[in-house]
Amino acid sequence: MSLAQQITVARKYLRYYLTAGNRHDVHSPFVFSLIEDVLRDKQERPEFGEIELLRKQLLASEGTIQVTDLGAGSLVSKGNERKIADITRYAAKQPKFGQLFYRLIQHLQPKNIVELGTSMGLSSAYMAKGDPNATVYTIEGCPNIAAQAKKNFDSLHINNIQQRIGNFDTVLPELLPQLSSLDWMYIDGNHRKEPTWNYFLEALKYVHEDTVLIFDDIHWTPDMEEVWHRIQDNEQVTCTIDLFFIGLVFFRKDLKSKQHFILKY
Template sequence: MNYLKENQDGNLPIEKIRSTLLNNTNQIQVLDLGAGSKKVPNPSREIRKITQYSTSSTKFCLVYQYFCNLTSSQTVIELGTCMGISTRYLAEVTKGRLFTFEGSPEILNAARFQPFPQQVQAILGPIESNLEPLLSQLEAVDFALIDANHTYSGTITYFNWLLPKFKKESICILGDIHWSSEMEAVWEEIKSHPKVKLSLDFYECGILFFDYPGEKTHRILSL
C-alpha cells in the first residue's frame, strides 16, 4: 500500500504523544467492560503497558486513517478510545465529527493528557448504554472502527446497531478479528452478511465495504 510507504514514520506529533505514553510508569485502575487484556489482565496497570499492548501500531493507525479518508468522513465513530492514538489519526482526516467511546474513566483521562482535536467528542461509559442514543440522532455513519469489547456478543451487537446507519459508500473496520475464537466467529458472521459486498482480512483487522461492482468477495491480504 503506497500510503504506508509514503507515511512510514506516521504522524510525528501523534507518535511523540505515543512515545510519552510509552514512558509513563504511572499506574491507573482500569475498568474492563469486555474481554479484557491478555497481556495485562490486572485492574491496576501502568500507562506504558496499556499503550504497548492495547494500542494499535503506527502501521494500522495509518490503515484506519487511509480507509477513513476514502469516505466523506462527516460522521466517524470509534468504539474503543484506549490511549487515543488511533483517535488522533482518525481526527486528522475527519471532516465533520468524530465520536470516540471509552468505558474506563482513568484510561480516557490518560488519553486526554493532551487535549483531543476539536472535532473529537469523547463519550465515557458503556457502549451498550451510549451508542444507540447517539445513533438515533445521526442520519448516517460514514466510517466506523469497532475495536472494543472483543467478545462475540458485544461486537455483533455494535455492528447490528451501526448497520442501518451505513451508506453504500461507508466503510467499517473490525479490530483484532483473530484475537480469539469468539472474534473469529463474529468476523465470519459479519463478513457473510448480505449487505457486506467486499471484505479484506489484514489479520489484525478486517475491512468491510457495502458497495462493490463485482460479486461478493472476500480477500486475505498482507501489509
C-alpha cells in the same frame, strides 16, 4: 494472552502472510484503488511524527490508572491498577494501522466517524488528523482512561473529537441515531463474539453505500474468527478485506457480486 494463544496467533499470521494476495490478485477497481492509493502509500506525514512522539512519551510514563474494564479484559495484567505504559504498549494499535486509518479517511472522506474503545487515543488521533473537518465520536468505558485520552488530544491540539463515556451497549444505541450519517465505525473495545456481533447489528441499521466498518483482532480467538465469518455472510455486506489484524467491511452497491479479499499489509 497465554503463551499457547500467542503461538496459535503467530501460526495463523504466518499462514496469512504466506497466502495473502496483492494488487495482482484483485479485479475490483474499488479495491485496487484502495491498495494502490492507501495500502501501498508509505509517505510520511508531519502528523505521524507528532502522534508517534506522544506514543513514545506514554511508553516512558511511570504513571498508573485505576481501570474499570467493561470489555474482554486485559491481555497483560490483573487487578484494577494498570500502568499507562502497559496500556499503551498492549492496547494501542501499531503505528502502521493508525497511519492506515489516516490515509483511508483521506481516501474515503467519511464525515461521521465512530470508535468503540478509545484507550490512550492514538488511533482516535490518527483518524481525527486524517480529516480535521470530520468528527470522531469515540466511546470509552473507563472514565480514567478517557480522561488521560483527553489530555493526549489536547497535547496534539485536536478539536474534532467528541468523547462519550460508558458501556458500549448503552452509549452506542444512543449515539448512532443522533448522527446525520454513519460513515465509519471502528470496533476495538470488546473482543468477544456476541458483543462484536451485536455492535455490527446495531451499526447495520444506519449504514449506507459508502459506510466502512472496521473490526479489530478478527483472528484473535476462534470466536472472533467465527463472528468475522458471520459478518462476511451478511446479505447487506458486499465486500470485505482481511488484513489479519483488522477486517474492513463495505456495503457498496456498484459491486456486481459479494467479494472477500485477504490482502497482505
